[in-house]
Amino acid sequence: MTSGMENVIILKHPMVKRDVTVLRSKETLPETFRAVVKRISTILAVEISKEFKVDEYEVETPLEKTKGFKLENEVVLVPVLRAGLGMVSGFLAILPAAHVGHIGLQRDESTLKPVEYYYKTPKNMDVASVILVDPMLATGGSASEALNYLKKRGARDVIFACLVAAPQGINKVNTEHPDVKIFCAALDRELNDKGYILPGLGDAGDRTFGTL
Numbered sequence: 001m002t003s004g005m006e007n008v009i010i011l012k013h014p015m016v017k018r019d020v021t022v023l024r025s026k027e028t029l030p031e032t033f034r035a036v037v038k039r040i041s042t043i044l045a046v047e048i049s050k051e052f053k054v055d056e057y058e059v060e061t062p063l064e065k066t067k068g069f070k071l072e073n074e075v076v077l078v079p080v081l082r083a084g085l086g087m088v089s090g091f092l093a094i095l096p097a098a099h100v101g102h103i104g105l106q107r108d109e110s111t112l113k114p115v116e117y118y119y120k121t122p123k124n125m126d127v128a129s130v131i132l133v134d135p136m137l138a139t140g141g142s143a144s145e146a147l148n149y150l151k152k153r154g155a156r157d158v159i160f161a162c163l164v165a166a167p168q169g170i171n172k173v174n175t176e177h178p179d180v181k182i183f184c185a186a187l188d189r190e191l192n193d194k195g196y197i198l199p200g201l202g203d204a205g206d207r208t209f210g211t212l
Helices: 014-024 030-049 085-094 141-152 167-176 204-209
Strands: 008-010 054-060 065-071 075-081 102-107 114-120 129-133 157-165 181-187
Touching (some): 014 030, 014 157, 030 085, 030 157, 030 181, 075 085, 075 141, 085 157, 085 204, 102 141, 114 141, 129 141, 141 157, 141 167, 157 167
Parallel strands (some): 008 181, 075 102, 075 129, 157 181
Antiparallel strands (some): 054 065, 102 114
């Protein structure tokens, strides 16, 4: 069982349920997989951005002046390489002014622990709304480590977004980062002995980029 589910938002939209099913199918080709990841990511961005605060300012229409709104904070989108790259375009469709950083983490297949190989983010992390994106939340090791990196570099307001999550990953992130909300399209049953999500959708990076 997962603890702290009050910190987890699972999308209930019928189109998301349909699209997650498409992602799960082993018959889905990479081009379709990419398109579906983008669609789900766009809906995730809509749901996440409901949390954002806005400032009022005056704007002039062709007819008169009126009240307008802008986001209070800049948004920084940080995909975990490489699979997270597939989610970026969907988020940028809703948050076109977002800055994009990158974290490179790869899993040691023997220990299942993440190893960093790249990190690059903007300098304004302490005043930005940061969204960490990675398609799969499996053991939670990579997500938790990525959140550690972001916080060490000043990030204070961080949300994690994924397509599919496992209970173990949710528990780990909730335990180590209780301040971080988790948004996901589906909560799956468990992990297998290799740390893959069941029923899952396979390796999201390989399926996105056709490197099976």
